[in-house]
Amino acid sequence: xxxxxxxxQSMFIQEGEDVSMNCTSSSIFNTxxxxxxxxxxxxxxxxxxxxxxxxxxxxxxxxxxGITRKxxxxxxxxxxPSDVGIYFCAGPPFNYGKLTFGQGTILxxxx
Amino acid sequence: xxxxSQHPSWVICKSGTSVKIECRSLDFQAxxxxxxxxxxxxxxxxMATSNEGSKATYEQxxxxxxxxxxxxxxxxxxxxxxxxxxxxxxxxxxxxRDTGGPDNEQFFGPGTRLTVL
Numbered sequence: 618x619x620x621x622x623x624x625x626q627s628m629f630i631q632e633g634e635d636v637s638m639n640c641t642s643s644s645i646f647n648t649x650x651x652x653x654x655x656x657x658x659x660x661x662x663x664x665x666x667x668x669x670x671x672x673x674x675x676x677x678x679x680x681x682x683g684i685t686r687k688x689x690x691x692x693x694x695x696x697x698p699s700d701v702g703i704y705f706c707a708g709p710p711f712n713y714g715k716l717t718f719g720q721g722t723i724l725x726x727x728x
Numbered sequence: 729x730x731x732x733s734q735h736p737s738w739v740i741c742k743s744g745t746s747v748k749i750e751c752r753s754l755d756f757q758a759x760x761x762x763x764x765x766x767x768x769x770x771x772x773x774x775m776a777t778s779n780e781g782s783k784a785t786y787e788q789x790x791x792x793x794x795x796x797x798x799x800x801x802x803x804x805x806x807x808x809x810x811x812x813x814x815x816x817x818x819x820x821x822x823x824x825r826d827t828g829g830p831d832n833e834q835f836f837g838p839g840t841r842l843t844v845l
Contacts, residue, residue, distance in 0.1 A: 650833065659732075659821045659836035660772070667830070705771065716762070716823075716834060718771045 623706050623719030630696055631727050638722040639690040640706035647709065649682050649689040650716070654703045663704075664691070696726050731755055732824050734837035741812055742845055748808045749840045751822030757802040758824035762834060763795070766819045778805040802827070812844045 623640045630636060640649070648667055652660035664675050666682035666689060673680055679692045689708075693700055706719040731754040741747050751761055759780045764772040776797055777785040784797035796808040805824075809816055819841055823834040 648830075648833075652836075657819075657839065657841070659734075659823075659839045662833065662835065665830070665833055715774060715777065720771050723769075 621706055621708070621717055621719040623722055625722060626720065627723040627725070629725045629727065632696060632698060634696055636693040636696055636700070636724060637690060638704060638706075639688060640719045641688040642708075642717075643687070645686040646689075647686070649680070650707045651678075651680050651689070651691045652705045652707060654705065654721075656702070660705060693724075696724075698726050698728055700724060701726050730826060730829075730835040732822065732835050732837040734822055734840050736840060737838060738841040738843075740843045740845065743813050744811055746808055746810045747812055747842060748806055749820055749822075749842075751805045751807070751824070751837050753803045753824040753826075753835075756824075756826045756828065758805075759802060759827045760825045761799060761805040762823045762825075763797065763805075763807050764821045764823065766821060766839075768819075772821060775807075809842065812842070814844045817842055817844045 621640050621642050650665050651663045653663050654660040664673050664680040669682055669686045670684045671682040677694045682689055703721045703723050705721050707716045733752045735750045739747055761778040763775045765775055766772050774787050775790045778797045778799040780799045780802055786792045799805040819839050821839040823836045825834050
């Protein structure tokens with residue numbers, strides 16, 4: 618099946634630091650989605666990207682749809698303790714239609 | 729908007745019993761819903777696609793007779809784990825696609841923690 622490579626797998630940062638994570642795929646994606654999952658909860662959609670090159674912000678979060686359509690990154694600026702959780706990239710590969718998820722990035726923020 | 733609920737949020741059952749999990753889209757219609765399972769510290773794995781008024785489509789390796797899916801209305805899909813065994817213990821999450829929204833956006837429920845003793 619389709620696979621997304623998400624990195625890093627985990628991050629330990631100090632409050633106030635910026636964070637960057639990314640996803641790459643061997644297939645072209647027509648949409649990139651970034652989700653956050655808190656422990657024991659379902660994923661919550663953070664940002665949706667629909668066009669190659671698109672750069673979208675949601676508060677302290679910024680995500681970009683790579684121009685090759687095979688990658689995307691998510692940046693979090695000035696991290697705070699409530700940013701702790703697992704971040705997943707996801708998307709439907711071209712002509713597949715179902716969401717494929719990255720392995721997730723576990724973010725820990727130290728006060 | 730775009731709220732999806734699941735019930736129950738957690739369930740403990742004995743081996744051999746069946747468990748039903750409900751997934752509801754509260755403020756939108758969902759022709760298509762999806763069922764995932766997630767093991768600790770792992771990503772979400774798609775089990776099946778639930779289509780209103782028709783049979784569900786199961787991913788390779790998922791037993792359709794084991795995981796029964798019913799999508800009887802535009803706001804409700806159910807997953808029944810039949811004759812549950814300890815290896816079925818997992819976190820089950822549903823998602824719903826807003827019929828009137830972008831095709832590729834899915835909104836997730838809060839998940840159901842199933843523990844089979």
